Amino acid sequence: MEEKGTISIHTENIFPIIKKFLYSDNEIFLRELVSNAVDAVQKIKRLAALGQYSGELGNPLVEVALDKEKKTITISDNGLGMTAEEIKKYINQVAFSGASEFVEKFKDAKDANEIIGKFGLGFYSAFMVSDLVEIQTLSYQEGAEPARWVCDGSTTFEITEGSRTTRGTDIILHVNAESEEFLETFKLEGILDKYGKFLPVPIKFGTKTEQEPDGEDEEGKPKSKSVETDNIINTTNPIWTKAPADLSDEDYLAFYKQLYPFSEDPLFWIHLNVDYPFNLTGVLYFPKLKNDFEMQRNKIRLFSRQVFITDEVKDIVPEFLMLLHGVIDSPDIPLNVSRSFLQADSNVKKINSYITKKVADKLQELYNKDRKAYEEKWTDIGLFVKYGMVSEEKFNDKAKDFALLTNTKNEHYTLEEYHDKVKDFQLDKNGQVVYIYSNDPAKQDSFIQSANKLEYDVLLMNSPIDNHFVQHLEQKLEKTALKRVDSSVASKLIDKDDQVESVLTEDQSKKVKEVFEKAISKPGYTVEIVGLNPEELPVTITMDEFMRRMKDMAQMGGGMGFYGNMPDSYKVAINGNHKLVAKILSAGDEDTQAKLARQAVDLALLAQGMLTGAELTAFVSRSVELI
Numbered sequence: 001m002e003e004k005g006t007i008s009i010h011t012e013n014i015f016p017i018i019k020k021f022l023y024s025d026n027e028i029f030l031r032e033l034v035s036n037a038v039d040a041v042q043k044i045k046r047l048a049a050l051g052q053y054s055g056e057l058g059n060p061l062v063e064v065a066l067d068k069e070k071k072t073i074t075i076s077d078n079g080l081g082m083t084a085e086e087i088k089k090y091i092n093q094v095a096f097s098g099a100s101e102f103v104e105k106f107k108d109a110k111d112a113n114e115i116i117g118k119f120g121l122g123f124y125s126a127f128m129v130s131d132l133v134e135i136q137t138l139s140y141q142e143g144a145e146p147a148r149w150v151c152d153g154s155t156t157f158e159i160t161e162g163s164r165t166t167r168g169t170d171i172i173l174h175v176n177a178e179s180e181e182f183l184e185t186f187k188l189e190g191i192l193d194k195y196g197k198f199l200p201v202p203i204k205f206g207t208k209t210e211q212e213p214d215g216e217d218e219e220g221k222p223k224s225k226s227v228e229t230d231n232i233i234n235t236t237n238p239i240w241t242k243a244p245a246d247l248s249d250e251d252y253l254a255f256y257k258q259l260y261p262f263s264e265d266p267l268f269w270i271h272l273n274v275d276y277p278f279n280l281t282g283v284l285y286f287p288k289l290k291n292d293f294e295m296q297r298n299k300i301r302l303f304s305r306q307v308f309i310t311d312e313v314k315d316i317v318p319e320f321l322m323l324l325h326g327v328i329d330s331p332d333i334p335l336n337v338s339r340s341f342l343q344a345d346s347n348v349k350k351i352n353s354y355i356t357k358k359v360a361d362k363l364q365e366l367y368n369k370d371r372k373a374y375e376e377k378w379t380d381i382g383l384f385v386k387y388g389m390v391s392e393e394k395f396n397d398k399a400k401d402f403a404l405l406t407n408t409k410n411e412h413y414t415l416e417e418y419h420d421k422v423k424d425f426q427l428d429k430n431g432q433v434v435y436i437y438s439n440d441p442a443k444q445d446s447f448i449q450s451a452n453k454l455e456y457d458v459l460l461m462n463s464p465i466d467n468h469f470v471q472h473l474e475q476k477l478e479k480t481a482l483k484r485v486d487s488s489v490a491s492k493l494i495d496k497d498d499q500v501e502s503v504l505t506e507d508q509s510k511k512v513k514e515v516f517e518k519a520i521s522k523p524g525y526t527v528e529i530v531g532l533n534p535e536e537l538p539v540t541i542t543m544d545e546f547m548r549r550m551k552d553m554a555q556m557g558g559g560m561g562f563y564g565n566m567p568d569s570y571k572v573a574i575n576g577n578h579k580l581v582a583k584i585l586s587a588g589d590e591d592t593q594a595k596l597a598r599q600a601v602d603l604a605l606l607a608q609g610m611l612t613g614a615e616l617t618a619f620v621s622r623s624v625e626l627i
């Protein structure tokens, strides 16, 4: 048997193109060839199961071997092998069936996956790192002859009689000069570990030395001896391929540790398992969140039949669940998946909503099962839930039953419970319920205390997503407004009919206003005399809720640029009924009046952490003087 021929393709030489465009991703050659080998092994098993092959199966094995001297990497399998005819069909023709289209399109391709995926070039990725590729193969079919195929990366190939004596295939790569890095053991080990750690067929890479018990010595102590065993780099049946009923919590936790050795234990997990309308298995973990969110993104690994594909799962997993960890395996996603494929694929969209639903169901189940335990985890879970509610309408519909609001006393309420709690007492004169919240309880402590004195409840909204969540609640909840606790003096937070009047006459008010305006003398501060309870603070500095939100949005790039450029403006509310005001009015000289006013303003600033630098120093010396 000897045959020479031309690979059917309309371009002079396609391999330099492949090499050039795929260079950055060239390590995937190993993934492609090893998965072909794994497929071949699984195919023979299937044939045997179907009764179409009755020969010896042997132990299924794929082996990757390195020969530094000969500069070769060999990928061998004991799969079904190929006849010379099959090589012609599958290697020479099929791979290039779309070749002319390929030549047309390669120039726009952004990554190697896109090219390989579209044109079925899996096997040809071998040329990314080789000058010469050789196939030695023997088919399982009765009477099959061993065949050898060689191609040097030009468009000509050669098929001759092969030398393999057992069923299966060797793919021998003669590594080219630019790719010698792949002739390092650690390099191949790294790639195998990345892509092949969970492949369903044992992958051997060299051998390792292990200690084995070897009887006892003269003193009766156990002896051991060193033995060389196959170095199998993978776990062939990872937990996502098993039934949840066969797994314990320890199994899930151990797998998590295997994936993320340095992470704390996760909060809980979800085992995914669907076979209609798409195939998907996987385990998703809710991690304990750290502040560094960016570091925690892209931790979900995407597999296709246990072959690692990518950890960029942006389009498969809803954005709000990008902080989850774990694995997803779907044969419906091709090995050579590309971003544009994912975005366009309808299965991917279905997978996305399936995951959203599963996560919502799991949270509802946890909530129903043990509310207390759920509340304890709320700080971590809350972030996902709120993010999900803000970004996905469908999730919001489900989550509104198990989302919690937490107040400054660390009590948790569902949305409905909270509404019932405050609906009567925190009702304004227009029939709107006002939810009061703090985004920085330490800084806003004096405001929180004042609100609590009036028996108003204050919600905690201090996680990174809460800014959006506040707006979301306002949109979703009927006749409800949310106000930050420092957006006005406590008694004005909720506009009720029973407002306290100021005892000052018009002239007195004017005078007090003048004194304070002079004492502040800073741009952006507007003084206002209000009638408050005499026990409330004499001076309160607030920023209007609307203005502040617009500024916050501008800062986050929310398109409110105009507000972002406005100087900060504050309201200085002077409690006309406080005795300090009476004291200022009765003080003889202007100097004392100014000092008292300045002192009261500084105290208000101090309470809010707004007094710093030279102003703080001046305040301290003025205080000493006043003592």
Ligand SMILES: Nc1ncnc2c1ncn2[C@@H]1O[C@H](COP(=O)(O)OP(=O)(O)OP(=O)(O)O)[C@@H](O)[C@H]1O
Binding pocket: 032, 036, 037, 040, 077, 079, 080, 081, 082, 090, 091, 094, 095, 116, 117, 119, 120, 121, 122, 123, 124, 169, 335, 336
């Ligand atoms: N080790 C092997 N043993 C038996 N057949 C093989 C082996 N490697 C490749 N083949 C055959 O060659 C064909 C072409 O392989 P190639 O990797 O180019 O494409 P594919 O595996 O069909 O698709 P893709 O890799 O793009 O997902 C395979 O479908 C298979 O029939």
